[in-house]
Amino acid sequence: MMQRRTLAAGVAAFSALWLAAPLATAAVETPDALVKRLSADILETIKADPELRNGNIARISQVVDNTVMPHVNFRRMTSAAVGPQWRQATPAQRERLQQEFKLMLIRTYAGALKQVSDQRVVVKPLRAAPEDKDVLVRTEVHGKGEPVQLDFRLENTDGKGWKIYNLNVLGVWMVETYRTQFAQELNKGGIDGLINALASRTIAADAKTAKSAQP
Known part of the structure; x- marks a missing residue:
């Protein structure tokens, strides 16, 4: 039970960051400052927006x-999740993959x-040089129960x-997790097979949501 609550808290924090509304800044923010600002802003936004909390x-x-x-x-997130076969996809297939992947993620994390x-999200000290172009921002989500590890690439x-291109919840990197799942569909039906599988997940998720909303 504790593990389920911890995972839920991590997923909720990730969902919060996905819904983050940007603020105008005079200069490029440091990556840790960006994560800290977005996390704080959007957690408050979700608390104040019933439609977001209800999974609209x-x-x-x-x-x-x-x-x-x-x-x-x-684009990088999707291509990394698809793996080597991304290079074989046509421009139209790449657009479909990105769209279907996004829809799947939205429905996965809506709940x-x-x-x-x-x-609240606590951002740990950044271990990076000023000239680095690729960094890891480590955070912990504090709430009920034990803090949840939530890291961003x-x-x-x-x-x-x-820009964020990967995240780690409780030691599990999202892109690598989906790459394993996608590989099974790619081996069975290629790029089009994966697109159809993602679309089917979205349809199934919508049907489940509609059923749960019935009185």
Whole structure:
């Protein structure tokens, strides 16, 4: 039971960061400052927005499209999860993969928003040189129960700002986890097979949500 609550807290914190609304800044933030600001801002946003807490998919999708993507290198995240076969995909297939992967993630983590209550994110001291372009930001989510490890991989390859491309919840890296799952679908049906599998997961998740909403 404790492990389930701990995992839920970590997933909720990740969901919070995915819904983070950016603020205008005069200069490029350091990666740890970015994670700290987004975490604090969005936890408060979720607490104040019943539609987000209730898992309103339309509302979550709107926020993700409008405010999250500037802080995520989602192309890199998707390509890393797909693995070597990404290079064989056509531009149209790559777009579909990114879209279906995003929809799946939104629906996967939507339910975790209900877990957000009194959590706060503590960012640990950054171990990186000023010239580094790829860093690890380590955090802990504090709330009920034991603190939850939640780490982020960020890159700043163009000098314009840091972007998240992977995260670690309780020692498990998200991209690597999905790469293992995706490999099974790729081996069975190739790129189109993976696209169809992701779309099917989204349909199934929507059907489950609709059923649970029935009186």
